[in-house]
Amino acid sequence: MNRVNCLIVDDEPLASNVLEKYITKLDHLRLVGKAENAVEAFNLLNTHNIDLMFLDIKMPQITGIDFLKSLPNPPMVIFTTAYRDFALDGFEMSALDYLLKPISFERFLKAVSKIPNPPVHKQAPTEISTSDRAYIFVREDKRMKKVFLDDILFIESIKDYVKIITKEGSILTYLKMSYLEDQLPNRLFLRVHKSFIINIHSIQTYSASEIEIDGVIIPIGRHYKQAVHRVLNALML
Structure with missing residues (x-):
């Protein structure tokens, strides 16, 4: 049996959990x-x-339709939304189907029955052949931009945005600092202040209260001092 690899993209936990429950009921979906x-x-x-994406249309930062337009090689898509007005836009994007919330299991079955047999598999993602450098993608304006982790010097929180300072410049993106902290490897990055995450290898000088990176003085937050000093002391010869 050709199993279909599925991805749920939805900022509503209830709707996401319903789709997860439906997917796990069917042996040919994973x-x-x-x-x-x-x-x-x-x-x-x-x-x-990913072969099939269940994509919500109304999401923070960027709509599902704009997100799909930005993908050079998208998987099959079934749109999910609470708004009927987006149906035409969804079908114009060659979506398999358009599910209106709340989604019943019967309607879900009808939508997934439109998956080709065998499914159209997306080419497996590949890393850059000349490098094993780790990276993330962040949104800059309406585009998704690749950022290599070893290029990042530090990250600064600015209200609802974060500014990622790299060796080549800066990127301003709408993200939560806590999300980035969870995504970045702690062997390379360290939260030193409620507003700053630093690349440990980019440290030029440091003292008990501040760190210097690329000529910028970054304060060490009172609540972070113990953890920061433990890491910094481990770097000492």
């Missing part, structure tokens, strides 16, 4: 991942072989 926004979805699409 849930590979769940994302709450386009950034998470983009990273999953680039690290997993």
Whole structure:
């Protein structure tokens, strides 16, 4: 049996959980991942072989339709939404189907019955052949931009946005600092302040209260001092 690898992209936990329950009932479907926004979805699409995406239309940061338009090699899509007005836009994007919330299991079955047999498999994602450098994708304006982790110097929180300072410049993106902190490897990145995450290897100088990176002085937050000093002391010869 050709199993279909599925990705759920929906910022509503209730709707996402309903789709997960439906997918797990069918032997020919396999849930590979769940994302709450386009950034998470983009990273999953680039690290997993996704055949079918259940894509919500009304999402924060970027709509499902704009997100789909930004993908150079998208998987099959079934749109999900609570708004009937988007149906025409959904079908114009060559979606398999358009599910209106709340989604019944019967309607779900009708939608997934439109999957070709065998399914149209998306080419498995590949890393750059000349490098094993780790990276993430973040949204800049209406595009998703690849950012290599070893290029990042530090990250600064600015209200609802974060500014990613790299060796080549800066990127302003709508993201939560806590999300980035969870995504970045702690062997390379360290939260030193409620507003700053730094690349440990980019440290030029440091003291008990501040760190210097690329000529910028970054404060060490009172609540982070103990953990930061433990890491910094481990770097000492």
